[in-house]
Amino acid sequence: MSTILAVTDLNVSIGKDTLLNSISFEIQQGEIFALVGESGSGKSLTSLAIMRLLPDVISIRSGDITLHNRSLFVLPESHMQKIRGKQIAMIFQEPMSALNPVMTVGEQVAEVIKIHLGLKKDALRKKVIALFEEVALKNPQERYGWYPHQLSGGQKQRVMIAIALACEPDLLIADEPTTALDVTIQAQVLTLLKKIQNDRGLSILFITHDMAIVAQMADKIAVMYHGEIVEQAERKTFFTHPQHSYTKSLLKDAMIKIEKHTTDTKKDVLLEVKGLKVHFPIKKGLLQRTVGYVKAVDDVTFSIKKGKTLALVGESGSGKSTIGQAILSLIPVTHGSVKFENINLVELHDKALKVYRRKIQIVFQDPFSALNPRMNIGDIIREGMISLGVGPQTRVLQDEYIKTLLLKVELQADYITRYPHEFSGGQRQRIGIARALAVEPELIICDEPTSALDVSVRMQVLKLLKKLQKESAVSYLFITHDLSIVPVIADEVAVMKEGKIVEQGLVSDVMHKPQNAYTQKLLLSAPKLPNNENI
Amino acid sequence: MKIVLLWTDVMVWLLVVSLLLWAWTVSSSPQVRKLWHTVFKSSIAMASAIILLFYLLFALLDSVHFRLATPSNESQNKTLQYGGITSLLDVMFSHNMKNTERTYSAPFATHEYTKSIVIDEQGVTKQEYLPLEYVGKGDDITSKSIFAGFVGLAIVGVLIFMHILWRGRGGLKSELPWRTAYITLGVLIVTFTWLYLLSYHYHVLGTDKVGGDVLYQSLKSIRTGVLIGILTTLIMLPVAVILGVSAGLFGGWVDDGIQYLYTTLSSIPGVLLIAAGVLSMQVMMDNNPTWFETTLERSDLRLLFLIIILGVTSWTGLCRLLRAETLKISQIEFVTAAKAFGVGKMTIIRRHIIPNLMHIILISVVLDFSGLVLAEAVLSYVGVGVDPTMHSWGNMINQARLEMAREPMVWWSLFSAFVFMFILVLAANLFSDRIQRVLDPRNKS
Amino acid sequence: MLSYIIRRILYAVPILIGVNLITFLLFFMVNSPDDMARAQLGAKQVSPELIHSWKEARGYDKPLFINYESAGIQKATDTLFVQESLKLFSFDFGFSDANRDIGSDIKERMVPSLAIALPTFLIALITNISLALLLVLFRGSVLDTSMMILAVMIMSISGLFYIIAGQVLFSKIWHWVPISGYESGWDGIRFIILPVLIGVFAGIGAGVRWYRSIFLEQINQDYVRTARAKGLSELKVLFGHVLRNGMLPILTGVVVIIPSLFMGSLIMESFFGIPGLGSYTIDAIHAQDFAIVKAMVFLGSVLYIVGLILTDISYTLFDPRVKLS
Secondary structure: OOEEEEEEEEEEEEOOEEEEEEEEEEEEOOOEEEEEOOOOOOHHHHHHHHHOOOOOOEEEEEEEEEEOOEEOOOOOHHHHHHHEOOOEEEEOOOHHHHOOOOOOHHHHHHHHHHHHHOOOHHHHHHHHHHHHHHOOOOOHHHHOOOOHHHOOHHHHHHHHHHHHHOOOOOEEEEEOOOOOOOHHHHHHHHHHHHHHHHHHOOEEEEEEOOHHHHHHHOOEEEEEEOOEEEEEEEHHHHHHOOOOHHHHHHHHHHOOOOOOOOOOOOOOEEEEEEEEEEEEEEEEOOOOEEEEEEEEEEEEEEEEEOOOEEEEEEOOOOOHHHHHHHHOOOOOOOEEEEEEOOEEHHHOOHHHHHHHHOOEEEEOOOOOOOOOOOOOHHHHHHHHHHHHOOOOOOHHHHHHHHHHHHHHOOOOHHHHHOOHHHOOHHHHHHHHHHHHHOOOOOEEEEEOOOOOOOHHHHHHHHHHHHHHHHHHOOEEEEEEOOHHHHHHHOOEEEEEEOOEEEEEEEHHHHHHOOOOHHHHHHHHHOOOOOOHHHO | OEEEOOHHHHHHHHHHHHHHHHHHHHOOOHHHHHHHHHHHHOHHHHHHHHHHHHHHHHHHHOOOEEEEEEOOOOOOOOOOEEEEEEEHHHHHOHHHHHOOOOOOEOOOOOEEEEEEEEEOOOOOEEEEEEEOOOOOOOOOHHHHHHHHHHHHHHHHHHHHHHHHHHHHOOOOOOOOOHHHHHHHHHHHHHHHHHHHHHOOOOOOOOEOOOOOEHHHHHHHHHHHHHHHHHHHHHHHHHHHHHHHHHHHHHOHHHHHHHHHHHHHHHHOOHHHHHHHHHHHHHHHHHHOHHHOOOHHHHHHHHHHHHHHHHHHHHHHHHHHHHHHHHHHHHHOHHHHHHHHOOOOHHHHHHHHHHHHHHHHHHHHHHHHHHHHHHHHHHHHHHOOOOOOOOOOHHHHHHHHOOHHHOOOOOOHHHHHHHHHHHHHHHHHHHHHHHHHHHHOHHHOO | OHHHHHHHHHHHHHHHHHHHHHHHHHHHHOOOHHHHHHHHHOOOOOOHHHHHHHHHHHOOOOOOOOOOOOOOOHHHHOOHHHHHHHHHHOOOOOEOOOOOEHHHHHHHHHHHHHHHHHHHHHHHHHHHHHHHHHHHHOOOOHHHHHHHHHHHHHHHOOHHHHHHHHHHHHHHHOOOOOOOOOOOOHHHHHHHHHHHHHHHHHHHHHHHHHHHHHHHHHHOOHHHHHHHHOOOOHHHHHHHHHHHHHHHHHHHHHHOOOHHHHHOOHHHHHHHOOOOHHHHHHHHHHOOOHHHHHHHHHHHHHHHHHHHHHHHHHHHHHOOOOOOO
16 A cells, blocks of 8 residues: 655644644545544645645645655646646535536536546547446436536536546545535435445545544544644544544534433423415516416424424425424415414414514524624614513613523623624524524524534534523424434424425434335435444 | 805715714724724725815815905995805915916916017017016025925924824824825825915916916816715715615515616616706706806806716616615525514614615715716716816816817816826725725625 | 517516606706797797797697597697607607708718727727736736736726827827828728727726626636646636636626617717717707707617617526526
8 A cells, every 4th residue: 555645744824823733644545534623623724735726825834745755845836737637636515616607517527638638529528428427427418518507416516526536536635525415415425435436446535524424434534623633543443442532522522312202292282383385486488477386385284392392304495494484474375374372373464473473583594694793792682672572671671681691592791792703603603592582482493503513513502402491491493404413402303305294203213213215215324423332 | 254055065064964973973883993994904095085085175175155245435334245255265265366367377487378469668569478467576486395395394293293192192002004194194285385385476287278277276176076976976875775775675566666767767878868967957047047146156056956967867876786785685594583573674674784785885985986076077078067167177178178289288277187186086996995895795705 | 588588678668668758857847848949949039929830840739748638548649758759769860950860860970989989899898808817817916916006097097188198199299190080991990090099098997907806706716726626727717717707797797888889989989070979969968959869868778778688698698507588
């Protein structure tokens, strides 16, 4: 086995700030080397440094990167161009934006072959189609002339892989290649990568934040934290004997135990959704007539009990977020009823609805867009209190109330005068929760509240939600695409597909004995950590 | 003395007051203060801002109009007699205003630019350069310049000293490029004092065809340029904001109607729409001679109408931008959160939409300013600009454009108009660049 | 596609009616037919009969919006507004105050206007885009920053200055080209060079800045990173990827003005004595000839709307993501 790539003592900085501190690792022929870390840890930066594609403002202070024992840093740019795409290839996180939108996918694959291998016309086309076949893209002949927007996310990532593999590189850098994809698609892409790696004896630098994927893919693992590699080990020793405390906590946060769940049949039903349909019209033609409907939510029935949590699980486009909006009466309901404490909200008008606005609140997915950047934290939380007349109504008393709320969501009371941009994603999510709590709701719709967060922060937020539920007996409708966190938070779970609920029941039942084929597929697709109990 | 408030004066001072009020209210927000601090951290922005303020000062000086009481012999008659309307700037330059020569003279010249036919005492007809009437003869220009330079430096010194004292209260350390500010201020004030003091002895920028002082004309033109630049935006803003936000937020037929309105308006070529407006206005003013008493009031009214017409024709671009941005913002989750709290639409507009549109509004105000100053010149050239009797760079260019064809060339009127305009527009452009860089969220990364 | 274009053309009708309404209001409400007659006929004391016959000759004797004397639909149609609009819609512009046929004048003057406007437009487009690409290639360098400063300076100077300075330098002092005038055919090229060059130069500051910002926005996109990771040289990245994507926002700004090129440039044509539509308009404004101004307003709007439709169509040709429906 020979060393393909060696990074030695790499130091990278922007201005006076150090971004990468003494990074060293080696990648051997035919191995998958995983670089794991949370956002901002410097893993993508490392990969760009290898490609010599760092932005101009970022400078390499010291260190060396060698490919086949030849330093990449001394090469002239023109020589480096011959290495990119030919010897080191790369795939990126966002397949949506990583492909040129105005070029056919065939052309984009052909381009890299043309410059490195000099193939022309028929031979070129043949090679592209062969590659499409290798990455299991259906109808490769026809797909050649398609544009990126005509392909799904998974298909686009396959095209990216085809581009990367086109010139038979020695090293493939995969930068979070599946993070933007649905679980089932992620499983397919990972299997494909593994297969190609086996077939070709390819070396892969696999960058990810997901411990479970690491467990499934990697031979060797390096953990990055604040621009440093804190631990490096073979897969086996890594998972059985993690050394560094940060690694241990990462693994612990990624680990989820399924507890036994019981339904409390005595508890009252808080929210009852019956036969809910939300259809959006499709308009076409000269007169913009409605020619059909997008059935975003199609005949959905479920209920939530007081102080309990129902998780709504589904892949993107399954209609789970639309249900949340419908319950909040933010979009018109086509058919069905949403009964809250036996009052059908669908039939209520704006004024009558206001009473229920305070009882149902929402926490959003994106902590950055959920808070108005022009308002301070105090005013953000105050808004609902004033509008719905909840809590004290004088400013001084409100400030006191808001401060206690901030403490409740484990923030500091003096944050009240600060602005959203001063906070991290996790802190903003807590502010969002405090805003919802301010009006003392009985039901909170959590729309993917943790999917934009790092693993460790995700766990903290989930624990906070759990704690709040214990304190105030609030119910949650927890919308998520991530099956792995369902056992932490939910009592019951409903699995959605294409606007319909395909299976629902107690979490322990559904997770252990899934009845529906789709649920089974979802569970199978989710990458898992090895021997859970040992750590 | 009797204060006279012209229509545009009222608007200018209203604007100044509201600007100060706005600055006072937003300065309480640490976010906004930080933003402006970042804007002024650039020395180019600082220098441009000082130049802009200098121009604004002249515009404001020229916007205080009054009539002076004329000394009357019949003192037993209690009613005071008033002279024509003048402004503070006119008072400062009253010597230039009165001392008109016969015809062209070059900057700092002592004699006329062209030969005139004279008959001397012997009755011989000769062609010679006649001496100018109001120019100090035989004086040394160097010593006057040195004196003027010292006066200028003294003024600058006092100003800077006062500012340093004032800054000293908060500790002298500052991230702002005050040195650049002082240098800019110094150059401006010294140059101006020099021009001003010498203007008592010379026509420093020459005289035009009928002997009018070019420096005085150029300075008087500042008000016209600045007013068109600022007041037009002021007229256009409320229309653009109200219509743009309503179209974006309410949708439906409101949106359709507003879109129809701005597509229709913007489909008419701008100059033609302005020309049509101005022509109609002219006819209207001709039919109603009772609206104004003096030519100054007439030209002021015409300026006001021009500003209104420019405002009415120029809101469409900003409106379209604001509509698109409002649509985008109203989809963002913090607006959804507000809706989930049952917050009313008006409150959502006030609290969530407008504050997040402020950067677009501000950028467009500063961007439009320089465009409007340049547009004034073109419109006046086309004949649909300000009143021909009003001082403006456009009118100066228009009247002087044939002078380049003369032999030898008479270049100073054009030159002065272009230079005065160039400095103002350049400062505005540089300043707006900086504002755009700081405020535009796309530049954050 | 076809149904889309038909729909767009149908949309254009209410807009043109709106345009007519605006010009109509400006010209007839403020300035009643009686005023116009008096102004045209000169003397202050004109007999009512004379005014009446003047109005009758031009069809200005009808009521503005509602004709109470007529019956049925005629109440609305037998009015000045509808009659005038109908004439415009059939591109019948009538006669100017100097009694010339406006329609044939316009046809005649379109060619000289195009002779200036089209080369200016094309050369400016190519120069600006090439310069912008050059600056993007050397972004952050001394060349880039100094050119950007130069660009701000260029756009801070009044366009009138370029014209006057250009005429003085090239015609008066150096005698390279005639100072003004126009001739058709290839000989006329010497009259065209200067206005075209000045037109290109005056717009270069704003143009280069705009295109540069478009390309810079593209260059930070993910697909550019992909292209670089493929091993493409910076030049190939620029021409193969950035330019192609940058063309889309450029199209929106550029295609819409192509039809309006027929209208010519007011300032250029009047300074250089070009007998095009621009100088036609400016003369009409100076002479306060409402009939011509009205015709030009209508023509300008029609051309603008054609430009909007062309923009949409060009999008379907260049952006695979856009499908007209």
